[in-house]
Amino acid sequence: MATREILPFLTWAGGKRWLINNHSELLPRDFNLYIEPFLGSGAVFFYLNPKKAILSDTNSDLIDTYIALQTNWQRVFKHLKTHQRLHSKEYYYKIRNLKPRKLETRAARFLYLNRTCFNGIYRVNKKGEFNVPIGSKQNVILDTDDFEEVAKRLQNTLILNNDYEAIIDKAVKDNFLFVDPPYTVNHNDNGFIQYNEKLFSWADQIRLCKALSRARERGVKIIVTNANHASVRQLYEQHGFSCEVINRYSGISSKPKGRKNFEEIIVKSNF
Known part of the structure; x- marks a missing residue:
């Protein structure tokens, strides 16, 4: 299989x-x-x-990311490339404090924070706000990324929260x-x-x-x-x-x- x-x-x-x-x-x-x-x-x-x-x-943020990649991985990747270009300590905390409305921008934010926060930990405070500090990793786009293949594997998949x-x-x-x-x-x-x-x-x-x-x-x-x-x-x-x-x-x-x-x-x- x-x-x-x-x-x-x-x-x-x-x-x-x-x-x-x-x-x-x-x-x-x-x-x-x-x-x-x-x-x-x-x-x-x-x-x-x-x-x-x-x-x-x-985890609704997690599920939103899967759905965004399933339905429009190209737009997620486009936003992710912007995060890569602008990544810095100041930019990280700016993005961490944002609450995007569009599905693909929420997904790109989730991926960006996951890849650049401390140890890739997902943690939220009592208000449900992501509060992990910045980590040492600089790469937002990875050599192993294949979002097109991810989207293909998700096509016959029901994704639920x-x-x-x-x-x-x-x-x-x-x-x-x-x-x-x-x-x-x-x-x-x-x-x-x-x-x-x-x-x-x-x-x-x-x-x-x-x-x-x-x-x-x-x-x-x-x-x-x-x-x-x-x-x-x-x-x-x-x-x-x-x-x-x-x-x-x-x-x-x-x-x-x-x-x-x-x-x-x-x-x-x-x-």
Whole structure:
């Protein structure tokens, strides 16, 4: 199903390039619809290049960017080239404070900030305003950019800004659900997970697991990535899922000592 490689156009905390680079054999190849309710950078979607897909996320800025590239990537790229030409510290904060009205200008702003902010982190304040400071990277246009191919791969894709449960409930027999939620556990044990708890609570984890259990009963093929924590493993195993521990490296930290190997789990339904 996969054709030539295309890299995700976003830097995203928790992105799944490590999964496709090291454990692609875990992904099913035989399915009739790909569904991803926590989209992020879409690494697995772009790797599998499915014929039909439903992609969703609650981050409206993220979803607007995907829709803009799907419908008019040329205009997004034109604005992105302007950001490249004008990029500076003063310009960065000027763009960060703007709220563009047009879809393509919002998408170009989102991409610009993602590529030039500190560590590619997406974070907003209580008012929902992006507040990450400028980073050290200067390249707004990347050698790996292929927005025309991105647009082609998104053509037969329904892109939604919905709650994950509503998306999971759309899945039917022989669909493939790839689920990569924010990593929260029943007892938080690091700063990143504590930050995620504000966005995705343990109650959300339970609701997610129950929705996935219903989908499995409908014959849906499922893979979930999550934190390797006793509370998470117990939750999924109690609902009849199998869990496999995987090591992966995380480079997203402000301090070198924070960049290290972490254990995650791959939760699978039987397929």
